[in-house]
Amino acid sequence: MSIKPSSESLESVESALKEHLPPAVYDEVRRVLYGKPVAELPIAPSVAASAQSQAASFELKAYSMAALATKEQVRQPRLVRIGLIQHATPLPTDAPVLEQIEAIHAKIGQMVDTAAQLGVNIVCFQEAWTMPFAFCTREKDPWLQFSESAETGKTTQFCQSLAKRYNMVIVSPILERDEVHNDTIWNTAVVINSNGRVLGKHRKNHIPRVGDFNESTYYMEGNTGHPVFETAFGKIAINICYGRHHPLNWFMFAVNGAEIVFNPSATVGALSEPMWSIEARCAAIANSYYSCGINRVGTESFANEFTSGDGKPAHKDFGHFYGSSYVTAPDGTRTPGLSRVRDGLLVTEVDLNLCRQVKDKWGFPMTQRRDLYAESLAEAVRLDYKPQIIREKPE
Numbered sequence: 001m002s003i004k005p006s007s008e009s010l011e012s013v014e015s016a017l018k019e020h021l022p023p024a025v026y027d028e029v030r031r032v033l034y035g036k037p038v039a040e041l042p043i044a045p046s047v048a049a050s051a052q053s054q055a056a057s058f059e060l061k062a063y064s065m066a067a068l069a070t071k072e073q074v075r076q077p078r079l080v081r082i083g084l085i086q087h088a089t090p091l092p093t094d095a096p097v098l099e100q101i102e103a104i105h106a107k108i109g110q111m112v113d114t115a116a117q118l119g120v121n122i123v124c125f126q127e128a129w130t131m132p133f134a135f136c137t138r139e140k141d142p143w144l145q146f147s148e149s150a151e152t153g154k155t156t157q158f159c160q161s162l163a164k165r166y167n168m169v170i171v172s173p174i175l176e177r178d179e180v181h182n183d184t185i186w187n188t189a190v191v192i193n194s195n196g197r198v199l200g201k202h203r204k205n206h207i208p209r210v211g212d213f214n215e216s217t218y219y220m221e222g223n224t225g226h227p228v229f230e231t232a233f234g235k236i237a238i239n240i241c242y243g244r245h246h247p248l249n250w251f252m253f254a255v256n257g258a259e260i261v262f263n264p265s266a267t268v269g270a271l272s273e274p275m276w277s278i279e280a281r282c283a284a285i286a287n288s289y290y291s292c293g294i295n296r297v298g299t300e301s302f303a304n305e306f307t308s309g310d311g312k313p314a315h316k317d318f319g320h321f322y323g324s325s326y327v328t329a330p331d332g333t334r335t336p337g338l339s340r341v342r343d344g345l346l347v348t349e350v351d352l353n354l355c356r357q358v359k360d361k362w363g364f365p366m367t368q369r370r371d372l373y374a375e376s377l378a379e380a381v382r383l384d385y386k387p388q389i390i391r392e393k394p395e
């Protein structure tokens with residue numbers, strides 16, 4: 001197998017390990033890398049067939065992590081099925097804006113329908129799921145025309161009807177236009193409750209200024225803090241894409257009681273792939289909650305060339321978005337990732353009781369010394385702060 005770095009020819013790390021290692025060695029390598037085994041959930045042949053027969057077929061994987069949690073004497077299990085959807089944009093980036101949005105809605109509507117057949121309770125889509133990830137271009141037009149109201153926009157209405165039809169919580173990350181406040185633009189995840197009502201929204205806290213991710217050209221740093229949304233299927237939060245590099249961003253969602261934190265993303269192989277499998281997973285471990293990474297797939301090409309400000313030739317695409325969406329449990333166990341190259345739906349059944357069980361076992365929140373760090377940080381942000389460095393005194 002000869003593979004170019006970040007290329008589309010590698011289906012997934014797991015499939016490569018499975019194909020090339022002897023089965024006994026594979027089992028042991030898988031245990032060391034991924035933790036306790038997760039069981040495959042049965043998928044009815046008719047459901048599996050429907051994933052293949054869609055206009056754009058998609059990978060369908062379903063696992064149960066529920067058995068990782070111990071059966072408690074004082075609480076009933078709190079089983080929840082999480083769905084993560086990763087997709088490539090179906091139309092060329094220069095197709096009319098509304099046609100692109102409609103084509104994406106149609107594709108995702110079918111995937112949500114499959115998720116519903118598999119009993120999914122909460123589904124999350126990738127960052128800015130209704131549009132190409134055009135922030136590399138630094139052009140305003142037509143990309144800002146993809147922005148919509150979080151409360152009343154076409155996409156929110158679309159999700160509301162799906163949520164109601166399937167009794168499903170939907171996390172819908174969009175480019176938000178706040179029409180009420182001077183048409184301000186934000187990168188926002190809208191949370192739609194299982195009754196179809198908008199429960200609230202969270203705006204991306206940290207904006208990348210790396211590689212072609214020129215997102216500060218388009219929207220502002222979020223002003224919604226670290227909200228946790230109490231749904232019928234657990235307390236959920238959203239750490240949008242680049243926020244995954246900031247451990248304190250993950251931490252604050254835990255402080256507010258999150259049991260599942262979604263990380264809807266758009267990131268490319270050459271930039272971040274070695275970090276991808278680590279960051280959301282570390283967050284689940286450090287914060288005793290489930291974390292869910294969702295990344296888009298494919299290569300999106302734009303009409304006009306842009307440069308990356310690094311002296312290299314101008315180009316028309318970002319590189320390959322490598323998918324690889326996955327779920328990590330609070331004990332660090334994780335599912336295999338979805339494909340690096342195909343659309344996919346990952347269904348994972350979890351028992352939310354595991355969050356408390358891991359807190360009881362490891363005691364991370366209890367031993368965290370939040371008071372110490374709060375004091376130290378309050379000092380460290382002062383302009384006259386002197387870093388606490390001990391140096392050998394000159395003789």
Ligand SMILES: NC(=O)NCCC(=O)O
Binds near residue numbers: 267
């Ligand atoms: N969309 C986004 O924040 N991407 C930044 C690149 C990365 O964090 O890997």
